[in-house]
Amino acid sequence: MTLINDQTDSAVARPGYDRSGLSHGIVHVGLGNFHRAHQAVYLDDLFAKGLDHDWALTGAGVRAPDAKMRNQLKAQDCLSTVIELSATGESPRIIGSMIDFVEVDETNGPLVAKMTDPATRIVSLTVTEGGYYVNPVTETFDPTHPDIVADGEAPDAPRTVFGAVVAALRARRAAGTPAFTVMSCDNIPGNGDVTRDAVTGTARLSDPELADWIAENVAFPNSMVDRITPATGDHERAVAAKYGINDPVPVTCEPFRQWVLEDNFPQGRPRLEEAGVTFTDKVHDYERMKIRILNGGHAIIAYSGALLGCELVDEAMAHPLVHAYFRKVEETEVLPHVHPVPEFTPEAYLELIDERFSNPAVKDTIRRLCLDGSNRQPKFIVPSIADGLKAGAPVEGLALESALWCRYCAGTLEDGTAIAPNDPSWDALVALSAEARETPVAWLSQRSVYGELAKNERFAGLFADWLGRLWSQGVTKTVEDYVG
Template identity: 80%
Template sequence: MDELTEAIKMKLDTETLGTLDQRVACPGYDRSALSHGIVHVGLGNFHRAHQAVYLDDLFATGRDHDWAITGAGVRAPDGRMREALKAQDCLSTVIERSPAGDRPRIIGAMIDFVEVDPANAPLIAKMTDPATRIVSLTVTEGGYYVDPTTATFDPSHPDIVADGESPEAPKTVFGAIVAALKARRAAGQPPFTVMSCDNIPGNGDVTRDAVTGTARRSDPALADWIAANVAFPNSMVDRITPATGEAERALAAEFGLEDPVPVTCEPFRQWVLEDNFPQGRPALEEVGVTFTDKVHEYERMKIRILNGGHAIIAYAGALLGCDLVDEAMAHPLVHAFLRKVEEQEVLPHVHPVPDFTPAEYLELIDERFSNPAVKDTTRRLCLDGSNRQPKFIVPSILDGLKSGASVTGLALESALWCRYCAGHFEDGSEIAPNDPDWDRLVALSAEAKTRPAAWLEQRTVYGDLATNPHFAALFGGWLDRLWADSVQKTLEAYLAD
């Protein structure tokens, strides 16, 4: 067997770090000198390409080695991730992809991963450890138990009710946080900071509502203590990170890395944080994190222009047969659709931040979406529209209606989502389920084909928009046209207007 074949089969772990392909950057510090400081719940691709990378960079400066990450999770897939990462000493492969070439690196900022347990006892114990000063989260946009009709925490959700009835054996991450904070208070320990890194508006405020709302189900006095004593800084996070599949594993193997869970990502990354950490924090400003009291302005720009932009190109691109995001950006109709909706209907409601004007940020987003090396898929962008639309698209619709500005293109985007949820392409081939509530959406899309208002009556997505005659007429007109003509002809009609 030749040397290259041996390298490709080399298992990633501490012992092999010194023998990896020279193209692979390895941690620039002694991992044995790291000690625990952060519990992170949700070890998906985004966290390992974002927060973990920033800490890896910081540790390489020789600073703050007492802020290493201990991973954790509360779902069955987290157990599988734990098994994979523990087998390679909690090392992660991160490959930055750009037209200039691929840059692989090994991230060593995580030192352990607590056992995933149905009652969350190991997680609660680790959060109770006095060395834990930050608990951070990436539990997805839909993981915060927010009622979309009220945009507030839903204490009546069955998961939260169950945690209220059995607070000593919680099933949710918020129940586990409550149990750990209760134990720390009883032991006279200061509370940790809870830092959401999820892509939702006001993520710190949303997390505070979830934690205090969960506590109030079983211990109102504890809920009041948490509200008064626990810090929940808001943050804005950004890095395009595709899902991992066989292509990503094969790419890692090209660099001699046998890793079942490698991460690929774009070179760009951004992290904006409120500086609210009573028990201290790592000096992340040394490695590019922006600390500011204007997180909401950065967040609005990113969510409206980038995440909203993803939704604008996702359904149009997928329905026109573009599997990859850069292919959608190269399609003249999809790209023109993105630019017109963003420039006319999104940017007018976004404020500038110190780093960018809205127009400058759009140019950056255009470049990032067009990166052919990232290999992000339109299917990933189409995923879970019922959770993403109310956060990324509907706020721009509401602002447009309130100000009297155009919402024509946003109405078409909504109609394209409805058409996608019909479950088949224009040639009749199936669209595989792509939403947690897919069967209901398919049925609703079928109803909306003859009664478009049925789609807008999803109050968890659109609130009261079904009763807005202007928007309802725009949406219905576009949906009728999509069915009567085609996606291509409908986009051409919008762009010609």
Template identity: 75%
Template sequence: MKLHTGALDALDPRISRPAYDRSSLTPGIVHVGLGNFHRAHQAVYLDDLFAKGLDHDWAICGAGVRAPDGNMRDALAAQDYLSTVIELDPSGPRPRIIGAMVDFCPVDPENGPLIGRMADPATRIVSLTVTEGGYYVDAATGTFDPAHPDILADGAAPERPKTVFGAIVAALKLRKDAGLPPFTVMSCDNIPGNGEVTRDAVAGTARLSDPDFAGWIEANVAFPNSMVDRITPATGEGERALAREFGLDDPVPVTCEPFRQWVLEDNFPQGRPRLEEVGVTFTDHVHDYERMKIRILNGGHAIIAYAGALLGCEFADDAMAHPLVSAYLRKVETAEILPHVDPVPEFTPPAYLELIEGRFANPAVKDTIRRLCLDGSNRQPKFIVPSIADGLREGTPIEGLALESALWCRYCAGTFEDGTEIAPNDPNWEALTELAARARETPAAWLTQRAVYGEIQGNSRFEESFARWLDRLWSEGAQRSIETYLNG
């Protein structure tokens, strides 16, 4: 059955469906980046809120700034913007239909429809999931890069922006000129201080064409920090087949783990939906939650990813079932990451580690190791390098993290240990494979990546440890190397 509004009453009774009248919804949020994570996270929270009969003027209008976003728009428009979300519980899948989205802006190279929708007085929040690498951060400095070609293009032609940040600047200017208050800009990406990072990107883009307006943005626009969490695998034929088991013909279903978490700063001058009614935590201490999640969970994903890949694991639960990988994760987390993480009201660091070990081991999720290995050049500096930097500053162990970095380098060499080719898995894959080949003979070559290693580049303790592990990986393989680490 094709998914659409008229089919909802005829769905398999095992499928939950919107418990509210969707015709009563009006959009108050424009969300840019309609990937799986947004539809399994923010859209689900809003769906739960609407089911309580609350805040029906906060529905979502989807948006995108890349040509492929048009394909998602076509797919969702064909099913009245409904999404299939299947929670992968070990006891069995739990499908539901999410109805929180009511529209999707046409995707245009110059972003005219998006700018118009953001400038609409009904839009009070613009939210983003544009990936960790989509904020134009110079990893060497940790700050916004105004010299990036995309940003320079928006600075030269602000009336025809190509980036989401240029589009936000154009919409904010229209609102200011019309005497309308600015919308709140809410990042939902896994970036430390994502609100501040987004503010820097928006104001930094504006500064290239109108420095005074950039100052106005910094003084008047709210950019709340947030922490978001839910493991959400990529959609492939297996996920579409699972939807078909429930009688659904949906080309873009979403699968996800049962767990979800959202922590927000309460900084919404134009109002917000009452998300605390459906489990969202509002706090002034988002950074503590963020540090715990990024270091332990996202860092943990990297730890099991490259070790698991080189040991032949296909899925995250396979890696957790491998005695070496699970022991490696536990030792690195306990000795090298947890000492630099503070507790939050809900969790101590050890309790949070136990939680994520269980989540990684969920056999129903089938999160691929390849997905976890994706885009290391953007993820390593955010999820692994900060823990190494803390260990170097405080004199605590960094051997396991140095091994993780060496495993990433070995993976980027482009072949598994049996010689099988690894398909490109990073936006910078060609450069990484060339660098990894050089590093086989000269390990220090890998550490010349200022954008990745930043402040720890040139640290002799880390460089010596990295070189020792990389040499061992090439001479003895991943299994023997991890065994050596575990044996001290």
């Protein structure tokens, strides 16, 4: 199957370079929508400038569902459809920066072999926020997780991406091949540091000497990545079909994108600054701004919007009460704890986020934002609460956000409509929400989410008050009380 044919609309942009001249340089694990709308697009833009054609992508995956994505992309010569959606129109393009996709195998032999190839100088990852085996209580890598223990016991047949990275680095060291750089593109604080802990921690279980070598010789640059990219469904496939593109896995996204990287690539890197990437040693400031304001903002509108009947993100932003709640929490409880970066003050960044969330063309869903709260809350909301409490600053709206999440996890809307499971721990959260209706502190006892916050009398009192109001007077009146 070819994406580009006689029926393809002339409005569809095509790779502006000869793909036959590309050669492999990067293995990327996790070919989801975000990667194909982000890293793959930056490289496509770079190649179109006639630069760095020896840095093409080879896709990879370590989960069974990745095999389906491989089959779909291989069938279309590893091309991807990316359609930017704005309020003024659509911009479809075909991305050609990926040239192959390694076979997905249970013990990851083909992946290890590709990473061992001397031409591989970067291994990049998008394996989701929850894919780094971090103990939520200690906030450090968990070497006791069964997946990691299995890789420690059978290092030559790894099941995880980190076990595969370790196996490839072992082989490269034995062959005298320099180590590749491991570059996380996941949306977690200090993603490079977290990835280093996961790789060295996995190695230490089977080969402590190798773990020390990795710590000394492998670069793990921190990064901040950003682009709103909805999941693919019938709507997205229909948009692609409108342009004569028969793609089962097209990607739609907003026009905005951002990538901030530490410049730590001992084996070289593509000149991504020529495609708009910011290289800086202040990644953490960018990261804090994005995670607190954008990702935290998603959580703020997610549960209030869902419980008030909103299905789409722009619909929630157009809801007067949800929008007023979003603005008040951001302005009074989030922004005071965010540092400016060269491009933005926190106030200017909030205005950008307000505009991006309100984009009616993207069709991002509230349900997607509500997904996996047990993994997202401790990263996107709880740090702002902790900073506010430490500073003696307002946290009322953030406490209400926690109460709205708890109310959402009760599993029903106010009219009794069931909420479909939307968290890996959904059943446990539903049971805990029922318990919290009578004993609110039970919800805060989730140490993996709240840490020691359950012991903070101020926050626990605010949470209990808001949760009681949500149950006694309903969502609308409760949010109105906060907004004033």
